[in-house]
Amino acid sequence: MAETTARRSPSGAERKRDAERTRERILDAALVEFGEHGFAGARVGAIARRAGVNQQLISYYFDGKEGLYRALTERWRALSAGVNQPDAALADVITAFADVSQAQRHWVRLLVWQALEGDQAEGEQQFRQAMVDDLRQRQAAGEIAPDLDPAFLMLLLFGATLAPTLLAHFAADFTGLAADSPEFRERYADQLRKVVARLS
Amino acid sequence: MAETTARRSPSGAERKRDAERTRERILDAALVEFGEHGFAGARVGAIARRAGVNQQLISYYFDGKEGLYRALTERWRALSAGVNQPDAALADVITAFADVSQAQRHWVRLLVWQALEGDQAEGEQQFRQAMVDDLRQRQAAGEIAPDLDPAFLMLLLFGATLAPTLLAHFAADFTGLAADSPEFRERYADQLRKVVARLS
Numbered sequence: 085m086a087e088t089t090a091r092r093s094p095s096g097a098e099r100k101r102d103a104e105r106t107r108e109r110i111l112d113a114a115l116v117e118f119g120e121h122g123f124a125g126a127r128v129g130a131i132a133r134r135a136g137v138n139q140q141l142i143s144y145y146f147d148g149k150e151g152l153y154r155a156l157t158e159r160w161r162a163l164s165a166g167v168n169q170p171d172a173a174l175a176d177v178i179t180a181f182a183d184v185s186q187a188q189r190h191w192v193r194l195l196v197w198q199a200l201e202g203d204q205a206e207g208e209q210q211f212r213q214a215m216v217d218d219l220r221q222r223q224a225a226g227e228i229a230p231d232l233d234p235a236f237l238m239l240l241l242f243g244a245t246l247a248p249t250l251l252a253h254f255a256a257d258f259t260g261l262a263a264d265s266p267e268f269r270e271r272y273a274d275q276l277r278k279v280v281a282r283l284s
Numbered sequence: 285m286a287e288t289t290a291r292r293s294p295s296g297a298e299r300k301r302d303a304e305r306t307r308e309r310i311l312d313a314a315l316v317e318f319g320e321h322g323f324a325g326a327r328v329g330a331i332a333r334r335a336g337v338n339q340q341l342i343s344y345y346f347d348g349k350e351g352l353y354r355a356l357t358e359r360w361r362a363l364s365a366g367v368n369q370p371d372a373a374l375a376d377v378i379t380a381f382a383d384v385s386q387a388q389r390h391w392v393r394l395l396v397w398q399a400l401e402g403d404q405a406e407g408e409q410q411f412r413q414a415m416v417d418d419l420r421q422r423q424a425a426g427e428i429a430p431d432l433d434p435a436f437l438m439l440l441l442f443g444a445t446l447a448p449t450l451l452a453h454f455a456a457d458f459t460g461l462a463a464d465s466p467e468f469r470e471r472y473a474d475q476l477r478k479v480v481a482r483l484s
Contacts, residue, residue, distance in 0.1 A: 243447025
């Protein structure tokens with residue numbers, strides 16, 4: 085009977101999938117809350133309400149606010165590593181970062197909060213130095229001119245990549261387009277490509 | 285007698301100078317308070333305490349929080365117009381902006397708050413469009429290649445210019461130097477010059 089089927093206890097695989105979905109829903113809610121209020125201002129209760137779960141479940145899955153933050157950082161690093169493909173052309177990597185940062189506005193807001201609040205997530209330095217090493221390898225391979233300094237250039241490119249999100253009001257005033265409109269994104273990517281092409 | 289001299293009532297010029305000094309002290313305090321807490325979070329009482337003046341004096345000089353904000357915006361525009369000299373080379377203008385934004389960290393923080401809070405100061409759009417027009421004139425004069433779009437390039441350059449302040453934690457991780465150290469500033473200016481030189 086249908087009712088029996090509906091009431092049967094879920095298989096191990098289903099339980100695992102459900103747990104994974106809940107975990108992701110909590111992380112999505114946490115990203116929005118952290119992005120809106122910063123780490124200090126974020127409330128675990130608000131995250132639970134936004135995710136539609138019991139607050140105790142957040143403690144169970146993530147061991148509270150710090151654990152959530154660490155899990156979000158790990159998720160961002162995985163996303164970022166997926167974008168930063170050593171075999172792709174630098175212009176493709178840079179424009180992909182610009183796209184990701186526009187799609188992940190809450191993450192960029194969180195980065196700004198970190199800068200405003202002087203916070204530093206664990207292991208960030210190591211992660212960021214590895215990105216400079218990647219750029220150094222591109223320089224060795226001839227993608228970047230020898231007179232440019234990868235460490236400083238990296239910062240310059242990050243500033244340029246995050247500008248449409250960090251400075252959305254500047255973007256709109258300069259161009260007359262909303263920074264998150266498809267036309268803006270396409271034209272900005274085009275400019276990034278042209279500038280990157282001039283770095284070799 | 286010395287005491288008589290000390291007690292004589294101040295001349296009109298002295299009173300004006302004192303008033304000007306007090307006004308500037310209030311503005312300096314307001315910039316720090318707005319930079320730390322954003323417009324919404326800033327408290328006029330805290331600004332008065334920081335400036336060492338009576339809160340009523342702020343109402344008298346500036347007509348409250350909105351008036352303070354407008355006065356700060358005007359002061360920033362005057363500073364910005366001083367940097368954006370049409371006769372200077374673009375590389376000089378860009379590196380001067382980078383210097384000003386590092387010296388005026390509280391102002392840059394305030395810009396970020398505007399972005400986070402979705403605020404927009406009055407007249408900003410017009411002011412920013414005028415900056416794009418300046419860049420367009422530089423393009424017409426041959427300082428910028430014809431295939432670059434001044435409106436989008438302006439945003440890209442702003443992102444690069446503000447990066448050491450907006451992303452101070454990135455700057456330190458990438459380069460191993462504090463973003464406000466003289467060595468960092470000099471080397472970053474050098475990179476900005478090299479990138480700008482490639483835009484023509």
